[in-house]
Amino acid sequence: MSEALPKRSEDYSGWYNELVKRADLAENSEVRGCMVIKPYGYSIWEKMQQALDKMFKETGHTNAYFPLFVPKSLFEAEEKNAEGFAKECAVVTHYRLKTDPNNKGKLIVDPEAKLEEELIVRPTSEAIIWKTYKNWVQSYRDLPILINQWANVVRWEMRTRLFLRTAEFLWQEGHTAHATKEEALFETTQMLDIYATFAEQYMALPVVKGVKTENERFAGADDTYCIEALMQDGKALQAGTSHFLGQNFAHAFDVKYQSKEGKLEHVWGTSWGVSTRLMGALIMAHSDDDGLVLPPVLAPIQVVIVPIYKGDDGLKLISEKVQQIVEELKRKGISVKYDNRDTHKPGWKFAEYELKGVPVRLAMGQRDLENGTIEVARRDTKTKETLPVADVVPHIEQLLNDIQNNIFQKALEFRNSNITKVDNFEDFKKVLAEKGGFISAHWDGTNKTEDKIKELTKATIRCIPLDAVAEVGNCVYSGAPSSKRVLFAQAY
RNA sequence: CGGGGUGUAGCGUAGCCCGGUAUCGCGCCACAUUUGGGAUGUGGAGGUCGUAGGUUCGAAUCCUGCCACCCCGACCA
Numbered sequence: 001m002s003e004a005l006p007k008r009s010e011d012y013s014g015w016y017n018e019l020v021k022r023a024d025l026a027e028n029s030e031v032r033g034c035m036v037i038k039p040y041g042y043s044i045w046e047k048m049q050q051a052l053d054k055m056f057k058e059t060g061h062t063n064a065y066f067p068l069f070v071p072k073s074l075f076e077a078e079e080k081n082a083e084g085f086a087k088e089c090a091v092v093t094h095y096r097l098k099t100d101p102n103n104k105g106k107l108i109v110d111p112e113a114k115l116e117e118e119l120i121v122r123p124t125s126e127a128i129i130w131k132t133y134k135n136w137v138q139s140y141r142d143l144p145i146l147i148n149q150w151a152n153v154v155r156w157e158m159r160t161r162l163f164l165r166t167a168e169f170l171w172q173e174g175h176t177a178h179a180t181k182e183e184a185l186f187e188t189t190q191m192l193d194i195y196a197t198f199a200e201q202y203m204a205l206p207v208v209k210g211v212k213t214e215n216e217r218f219a220g221a222d223d224t225y226c227i228e229a230l231m232q233d234g235k236a237l238q239a240g241t242s243h244f245l246g247q248n249f250a251h252a253f254d255v256k257y258q259s260k261e262g263k264l265e266h267v268w269g270t271s272w273g274v275s276t277r278l279m280g281a282l283i284m285a286h287s288d289d290d291g292l293v294l295p296p297v298l299a300p301i302q303v304v305i306v307p308i309y310k311g312d313d314g315l316k317l318i319s320e321k322v323q324q325i326v327e328e329l330k331r332k333g334i335s336v337k338y339d340n341r342d343t344h345k346p347g348w349k350f351a352e353y354e355l356k357g358v359p360v361r362l363a364m365g366q367r368d369l370e371n372g373t374i375e376v377a378r379r380d381t382k383t384k385e386t387l388p389v390a391d392v393v394p395h396i397e398q399l400l401n402d403i404q405n406n407i408f409q410k411a412l413e414f415r416n417s418n419i420t421k422v423d424n425f426e427d428f429k430k431v432l433a434e435k436g437g438f439i440s441a442h443w444d445g446t447n448k449t450e451d452k453i454k455e456l457t458k459a460t461i462r463c464i465p466l467d468a469v470a471e472v473g474n475c476v477y478s479g480a481p482s483s484k485r486v487l488f489a490q491a492y
Numbered sequence: 493c494g495g496g497g498u499g500u501a502g503c504g505u506a507g508c509c510c511g512g513u514a515u516c517g518c519g520c521c522a523c524a525u526u527u528g529g530g531a532u533g534u535g536g537a538g539g540u541c542g543u544a545g546g547u548u549c550g551a552a553u554c555c556u557g558c559c560a561c562c563c564c565g566a567c568c569a
Contacts, residue, residue: 158567345529
């Protein structure tokens, strides 16, 4: 705990990995590619869940739960979806173990217990859910179905990183079914807007809303909408997706309804999700070389109070004073921790709470008792001031708002200054190599060009921004005509 | 799956070339002194050296097999 973190400027990924572990957010587990989310990390995830869940419910969605396993025959029903995920599926083939006759005390898979049909551990739940929806839908009166589930999924990734890419991860997945294309499209963009609002207002993370190109589209969707964020090292991170599924799953699973006019129609679908990857985005967006910087609205502890004292009597006098402040903060709905442990010194605690990103730290010592003051330190700017005790609670209420706004503004300025317009391929390569960030450039609309650029630069089209303005131009690679700019970046 | 690397205490490591039962730091435990930016001292606990075999009087060290993990590619929310 005494060693400093690696510096972002020297070893960005080392900094990230160490920060996640040292701030007690998560650690690697005994299972390859799977993490243990520790209590402090999980409580941030819970705050995210609560905020999102509320937004989903306010827009008419309800939660349900579907099985972890998907029979292979269902999984393969929507061909593109199956093909897209096939390479990274965990598969259950047996249902029993037995003691190894040749190796005492060890277990082997019982060859007698082979499943008739393999079960896929869900990498996403469209298949099992649409199979279920088939039974739920007969009439237009049964629509829409607006369901979300909070679940874990498994994608057998080659290479994993805590929160950003793990073999098992937690997420929410919304799956909706509608009578008309218009309704489904509205749903798709509505959920995208919710994600963008959540990212900006809760995570203090500015995002670009856009549409994916065909290459980057969700397997089985007609269109994939996304929010894209920029990390401090200049790489982009896909922070959430909302898919317009068209009638693809309705066709695959034969989900039809009878309209008012008595006609049989296939239903229209959407699905949308965000995952524990958001934790990675949150960590990378704001934190510095001293540790985590958390936006106050998602911080499990918003205010920490550290006493500085000599002897038990000294602590008692400070504690009496502090207790009043604690009560007052709690009444205002501010989460506060009074760390009166005698096992660590104040300096140790200061460093510890900075590492953990607690937005506001109060310190009270003998000097303050005499002057009727208290020291207030903010994590985002690392500044300190001494205030009269009487003023501190209203000050903190304001301060938490200020911090939330400040880190958003800081991230926004960083993002905006790292969107570079580029009009030829030499500049494209140069900007990517020297500056990174988003590159706003014209593209001829073909997969071929996109693939070629990826091959040459590792950059992909993150999205076609929804607010892209019409502009006549030429593709940055092929020179073919183009009508608007798209955003390229190297991505996580 | 291709190419490279590493497994020694909770974590990070030295020792390996040249064989003699394991070094140092952090952390942990106890006591004392400390407490306005990661305290100090003294004492202490903790290791089948990844695993299975081989060579040897003797293996962390040499040889062989296996396993795991990490890095670089390919793949990816």
